[in-house]
Amino acid sequence: MKAGSVMSRGGLLACVLALAACETVQTTQPGTVGVERKQSMLLSAAEVDKSATIAYQQELKKASSKKALNRDPAQVARVRVIALRLVNVTSAFRADAPKWTWETNVITSSDVNAWCMPGGKMAVYTGLIEKLKVTDDELAAVMGHEIAHALREHGRERASQAYAQAVGLSVVGAALGLGQGSMQLAQIVTDVTFNLPNSREHEVEADRIGVELAARAGYDPRAAIALWQKMGQVGGGAPPQFLSTHPSPQNRQKDLAEYAARVMPLYEVARKH
Numbered sequence: 001m002k003a004g005s006v007m008s009r010g011g012l013l014a015c016v017l018a019l020a021a022c023e024t025v026q027t028t029q030p031g032t033v034g035v036e037r038k039q040s041m042l043l044s045a046a047e048v049d050k051s052a053t054i055a056y057q058q059e060l061k062k063a064s065s066k067k068a069l070n071r072d073p074a075q076v077a078r079v080r081v082i083a084l085r086l087v088n089v090t091s092a093f094r095a096d097a098p099k100w101t102w103e104t105n106v107i108t109s110s111d112v113n114a115w116c117m118p119g120g121k122m123a124v125y126t127g128l129i130e131k132l133k134v135t136d137d138e139l140a141a142v143m144g145h146e147i148a149h150a151l152r153e154h155g156r157e158r159a160s161q162a163y164a165q166a167v168g169l170s171v172v173g174a175a176l177g178l179g180q181g182s183m184q185l186a187q188i189v190t191d192v193t194f195n196l197p198n199s200r201e202h203e204v205e206a207d208r209i210g211v212e213l214a215a216r217a218g219y220d221p222r223a224a225i226a227l228w229q230k231m232g233q234v235g236g237g238a239p240p241q242f243l244s245t246h247p248s249p250q251n252r253q254k255d256l257a258e259y260a261a262r263v264m265p266l267y268e269v270a271r272k273h
């Protein structure tokens with residue numbers, strides 16, 4: 001294992017705590033936006049994806065029991081068309097991604113929120129669509145950002161860190177075997193989706209990959225700038241839930257403008273098709 005500057009502090013901690021199975025990976029190709037960083041993973045992708053499927057089913061069941069799942073067919077269709085176009089261009093970052101079992105559902109909720117669990121299990125809340133009065137380009141910006149988190153396996157990285165912390169300094173966790181406890185891991189996936197903030201480093205990566213996905217799918221990448229502005233203005237005092245799990249990195253607007261400009265040629269090509 002190569003420790004050192006390439007590894008985040010949390011990642012290093014995860015590896016130290018579980019001396020056994022730590023893996024250093026590059027989850028994605030750099031793309032036009034040039035995102036590159038070695039990532040340390042304690043949990044396997046298969047394990048995390050399985051737990052995400054459990055966590056996702058729980059969320060859908062909860063929404064369904066409140067009659068809050070996919071209530072407006074036109075809205076669901078709109079969101080799914082955008083998701084499909086974005087998923088179709090994920091191969092620019094990962095050859096395997098278009099074949100993942102992506103799912104997109106719309107949840108009726110006043111919360112301004114959207115998320116994508118590991119493996120491509122997405123949800124968009126009506127609060128985000130309606131309170132921000134999002135255009136298709138802006139919706140593509142949010143979903144592109146969420147899909148980018150999944151492509152980069154940020155959830156797996158964060159779950160690895162949370163898992164290591166849950167196991168604590170004891171070696172009991174390693175002795176138990178990491179293959180066990182899908183339910184426990186599903187709880188961790190739920191936590192990283194709803195409660196624990198992404199790191200600013202993850203946010204920058206998701207912003208940059210997100211604008212490229214949008215551009216390649218034929219959505220104006222500059223819409224991300226307006227989207228984040230709207231996000232910051234909504235709520236009247238209480239910031240939207242989305243911002244608690246997606247903290248604003250420094251210079252987000254400037255960074256988005258710079259990277260949106262860089263991928264404009266991809267957008268010009270895509271919109272001609």
Ligand SMILES: [Zn+2]
Nearest residue numbers: 198203206246
């Ligand atoms: Zn984010």
